[in-house]
Amino acid sequence: MGQRRSPLDVADLERLAARGWRAPEEGSLGDWLLRAGGGFTGRANSALVVGDPGRPLPDAVDAVTRWYRDRDLRPAAMLAGRQARGADAAFAAAGWERDEDVLVLTAPLDPPAAADGVPVALSPEPDDAWLAGYRHRGGPLPPTARAVLTNAEDVAFAAVRRDPPPAPLAAVGRGVVDDGWLGVAAVTVDERHRRQGLATAVMAALQRWGAGRGARWLYLQVAASNAPARELYRRAGLIEHHRYHYRRAPG
Known part of the structure; x- marks a missing residue:
């Protein structure tokens, strides 16, 4: 990139x-x-x-x-x-x-080659295994999660399986294409499979999918405190576009 x-x-x-x-x-x-x-x-x-x-x-x-x-x-x-x-x-x-x-990172989309030995399955809908693999803030997803995750016209759900069911997925991620941009989110690697290049493989698969759908640019968000993810995205060529933060009412 x-x-x-x-x-x-x-x-x-x-x-x-x-x-x-x-x-x-x-x-x-x-x-x-x-x-x-x-x-x-x-x-x-x-x-x-x-x-x-x-x-x-x-x-x-x-x-x-x-x-x-x-x-x-x-x-x-x-x-x-x-x-x-x-x-x-x-x-x-x-x-x-x-x-x-929270940092918003962007880069021109230049899809990398597939990672050797890491098959990534893509689906237009998240199945139960994908939903279980996306541990938002470390916990299981609420019932409303599926409605949010699927509320897009051009979306893909990436999954890496290392062990046969009912073992959990090793890694998941979500991509969405809109107006020439690929947005990547929900990249999650099971703690038993970390440092094996699975997040990189998920990112690469979503980038290839996005490029095939006409995307020319990539964006994603990452918490400022998430040093490992920031390093992963830095190596992938993403740079900081801007930052945002939330404010919440008392109580």
């Missing part, structure tokens, strides 16, 4: 990523996107703060709070890049708590 900069700015890339990880319920507050997905993942259960909410920021914070309280969800906002500094200050003034930074 080359080191060319993304052709999209922060706002456009975040809107694209929101389409790739779409909540079952969405609303709007001016330009802001409100998302509810039963509590599964921050991206599907937070207000994407991009653009103008169409009202003073303190009023916008109150409106976001009400929208999520009405759905029995903890109010949350996703604040990306420098353009969100004013809104971030408004949420902070209301006592909303800040999470760690």
Whole structure:
């Protein structure tokens, strides 16, 4: 992969990523996107703060709070890049708590060759073994997870199996293509199979799939504290495009 900069700015890339990880319920507050997905993942259960909410920021914070309280969800906002500094200050003034930074990485899509000895199966739907293999935040997935994961027009679920069923999958990952971009997420390797190149194999398979669907660029998100994943993606040629963080209402 080359080191060319993304052709999209922060706002456009975040809107694209929101389409790739779409909540079952969405609303709007001016330009802001409100998302509810039963509590599964921050991206599907937070207000994407991009653009103008169409009202003073303190009023916008109150409106976001009400929208999520009405759905029995903890109010949350996703604040990306420098353009969100004013809104971030408004949420902070209301006592909303800040999470760690998440890095959004991008690169031109240049699919690598298949990894020797690591067959990766791709499917348009996640089966029970895939859902069990994706240990979001270290725990099993809630019932709403499938609705979020499959809520895209062009999506693939990658799986690596090392042992026959009922043994768990060794690695999984998810890819989605939209408007010439491949978004990669949910790359998870079972702890018994780590340091065997399986994450690299999953990434490569999804990149080849995405290129075949017309994707020319790649994006993904990784927590700032996840040093092993950041190193993996650095070696793959991805560079930081911007950062975002969540704020969540008290209580």
